[in-house]
Amino acid sequence: MAPPRTVLVTGAASGIGRALAEHYAARASTLLLLDRAAPDDTAAALAGRAEIRTAGADVRDAAATAAAVAELAAGQPIDRVLHCAGVIAPTSPLAAVDPADVQRVVDINLVGSFNLAHAALPHLRAGSHLALVASLGGLIAGYRYVAYSSSKFGVVGLAEALRMELAQDGITVQVICPGEVTTPLIADELASGDQVQRAVKLMSGQPITPQRAATLIGKGVESGRFMIIPTLKARWLWRVSRVSPTPLRLALTDRAIRQAGG
């Protein structure tokens, strides 16, 4: 497979998106970086390693997202799209969940993924990859992940629907489902010290750094695989869910919750 020339990374100001920008700065000639506000810090850190363009857009705004992607692409095709922009809501019991948080998380994570795919489509060509970052929480629900898992299951469905359609044009659609990565996104959750949540999370392995995640995700994207689950234990959990009756994984999860005192 030819190395990508032009790579678009969203959510490039922080966490996995920033680490993926660093990863591709050594491999692509042009990096297009998008975040809610133009990720100029990331661009400054990577100056001299690739041609870098930045833009700001809220992915909830379809028109602004399309305009920002068109401005970044500047009439050239995009070889890889890595859509990392996303948010999480406070992980609360259902009775304490704020409906506004559910709306915000679904709007950014799910509708935002649709908006980004729609905005990128005119700039993709045969050989391009469109990779949407969902989450392991989009395959296996996380404990008290009411809004987040709902939105990420939707992203996996969106990617599957797009995969069938865009394959006809030679465009590879992929979905990335990492377990835990030590970014600002999960800082509050880690600080909360919720033992039950930790027990359920640890079923998919220890957290990894954004740099490690970027290396594994980059490898997965270049492999052309549809489903990219970067770490071994998380892949194992997913496979158990697929090859055994669902009650086995639910029983394992319930046991982890009981053992953690939930």
Ligand SMILES: NC(=O)c1ccc[n+]([C@@H]2O[C@H](COP(=O)([O-])OP(=O)(O)OC[C@H]3O[C@@H](n4cnc5c(N)ncnc54)[C@H](O)[C@@H]3O)[C@@H](O)[C@H]2O)c1
């Ligand atoms: N950190 C993890 O454990 C983990 C695990 C699985 C999946 N993910 C997913 O990976 C992706 C990146 O998360 P991260 O951990 O790097 O988080 P992060 O908070 O470090 O980075 C997310 C980035 O998305 C941007 N963003 C948020 N809302 C936006 C909007 N409306 N428009 C444009 N940009 C917006 C933020 O400004 C930020 O730069 C997310 O989709 C997240 O759900 C994270």
